[in-house]
Amino acid sequence: MTTRWAAPDGGGPELFLAAPAHAAPRATVVVGQELFGVTAWVRGVCERLAAAGYAAVAPDFYGRAARRVELPYDDAGRAEGFALLGTLTAERVAADTAAALAAGAALGAGPGRAFVGFSVGGHLGLLAGTRLRLDAVAACYPTWTLEGGTPLADDEPPLTPAGAAALAAHGTAVLGLVGAEDHVVPPEQWAVITDRLAGAGVRHDLVSYPGVPHGFLCDHRPATHRPAEAADAFARVLATLAALPVPPA
Helix, strand or coil: CEEEEECCCCCCCCEEEEECCCCCCCEEEEEECECCECCHHHHHHHHHHHHCCCEEEEECCCCCCCCCCECCCCHHHHHHHHHHHCCCCHHHHHHHHHHHHHHHHHCCCCCEEEEEEECHHHHHHHHHHHHCCCCEEEEECCCCCCCCCCHHHHHCCCCCHHHHHHHHHCCCEEEEEEECCCCCCCHHHHHHHHHHHHHHCCCEEEEEECCCCCCCCCCCCCCCCCHHHHHHHHHHHHHHHHCCCCCCC
């Protein structure tokens, strides 16, 4: 596989790219960071997706304010992350996602277009899907999707009725993964998300893992990592990606 940071054509924040070394990627997968930036763990997710045959592209969404940020998993890191999150706008999220999709296409990736996001990144993926055509969004414990809580969500939460209708109009399939003990995405909110997607006619598969907290996929945070559920969740992500459109024979 090959990995590198690259500046997108037309300017904008850098992109971390991971892709198979000796074969055309099956599709492009945009990877949305957690609150803490494009960390070693996020880059590792890109590498896992590249090993599965995809062009995985993680935009440095905070890059207009601070380049290649990797914040610590502590209160100070969260505080700085929230400050950087406040610099994002829906227009910038869409532009950076479009740049990532273009980078995948430039690598010769197949026509499939997906977004895999974690926590804040799940929010960003759903938001991007309301503005761009994405074949699938895998949103892992997505935050602030129904109402405010950050400036970005205050302005335009992605799963308003209009947002859900946009996902349906784009033909986007949504995979949602959450822990039943998630303090940010509680079960009652997950139920509303389920109803919202179903009511709009969005193809969706929402999974809740009993006894599991927020952030359970990240093995760089042992206190909240749950290996068995993380393995199941990633397998579901790969199954969703396997259903993406492929080039004609």
